[in-house]
C-alpha cells in the first residue's frame with residue numbers, strides 16, 4: 001500500500017488544478033476602454049451597464065454594484081429598513097460577514113441551525129427563535145446551493161419577515177427555476193477573487209423593488225439621492241462605490257458565467273459518482289428543488305466513525321499533501337468569541353446540532369477543481385480513497 005504523502009510518500013498529484021481567476025481578450029478590451037476613457041469612477045458607463053446586465057441575468061429589475069459582498073449586505077439591510085433593536089435570523093453556518101453586516105446596522109443576529117441536506121438555514125429551528133423584534137431572515141446559499149426557498153418564503157409570509165438572500169457564493173444558481181438572489185426582497189453577491197465571477201473585490205445588491213434599489217443606491221453613495229444634485233445628501237451613508245475597472249472585468253466575467261456553470265455542474269455530477277463508490281465518504285446531496293447549482297464549493301461528508309478516529313483537519317492536511325486543494329470550511333459562528341461579545345452573549349450557551357455535525361464532517365473543494373477534465377476529478381477520488389485506506393497512518 002502506497003505511503004501517504006503527508007508521511008513522505010509519493011503524492012497522487014503534482015500538477016496544479018486549473019487556475020483561477022480566468023480572463024480573456026474581452027476583459028482586456030473592456031479594461032483598456034475604461035483606462036482610455038478617463039472615467040474611472042463616477043460618470044462612466046460600465047458600472048451602469050454591469051448593474052443592468054447582472055440584474056437582468058438574475059431576473060431582478062435593479063442592481064446596485066458596490067465594493068464587496070459585505071458592503072452589499074450592509075446597504076441591503078439598511079435599504080430593507082433593518083435598524084437598531086431589530087433581530088435578524090442568520091444561519092450559524094456561513095461566513096462571518098453575514099452576521100457582522102447585521103451588527104453593523106445596529107441589529108442583532110440570532111444564530112439558527114441548518115438543514116443538513118442543503119446546508120442552508122433550518123426554517124424549523126428559525127421559527128422557534130422568532131420573537132417580537134425579529135424583522136428579517138437571511139438564507140445563505142452555501143457553496144452555491146440554494147437554501148430551501150419554499151420554506152423560507154412561507155415562514156417569512158407567516159411572520160411578516162423581510163428576506164435578504166446572501167447569494168455571495170451563488171451566481172446563476174436557481175431554486176425551482178427561479179434565480180437565487182431574486183426570490184426574496186433583495187439578494188446580495190460577492191465578486192471577491194475566489195468567487196465564481198470576480199473583479200478581485202466587489203459586490204452587488206439585486207432587487208425588484210424600486211424603493212429598495214433607490215435606498216441601497218443612496219446608502220452606498222454617501223447618502224445621496226439619485227435624482228438630486230451631487231452635494232444634496234439626504235441621509236447617512238458610506239462610500240461603497242464600485243470602480244469602472246471592476247465593472248469592466250465583471251461584464252466580461254458575466255458573459256462567461258453560463259458556460260462555466262454548465263461545466264461545474266457536469267464535473268460535480270461526475271465527481272459525485274466517483275466519490276459515491278468510495279466507502280466512508282458521501283457527496284452532500286443536491287436537493288430536488290435545486291434546478292441550477294452554482295458549485296462555488298464542492299462539498300463532501302466524511303463518515304462520523306472515521307472522524308471519531310481521525311480529526312477532520314488531519315484528513316484535510318493529508319489530502320492537501322496528496323495534491324488536492326481543499327479545506328475544512330466554516331466553524332459555527334457562535335464559536336467566534338468576538339461575535340458573541342458583540343451580540344451580548346457569552347458563547348457558551350448555544351449548541352446547534354446540525355451545524356456542529358456539518359462543521360465536524362464536511363470537506364470543501366474550491367470551484368476551480370471542477371473546471372478541468374475528468375482525469376483531474378479521478379485524481380481527487382484517488383486521493384480520497386488513498387487517505388481513507390491509510391487511516392492508520394493518521395490515527
Ligand SMILES: Cc1ncc(COP(=O)(O)O)c(C=O)c1O
Pocket residue numbers: 068069070071094095097098140166168169190191192201202203
Ligand atoms: C456567504 C458569504 N457572505 C458574504 C461574503 C462577503 O463577501 P466579500 O468577501 O466580498 O465581502 C462572503 C465572502 O466570502 C460569503 O461567502
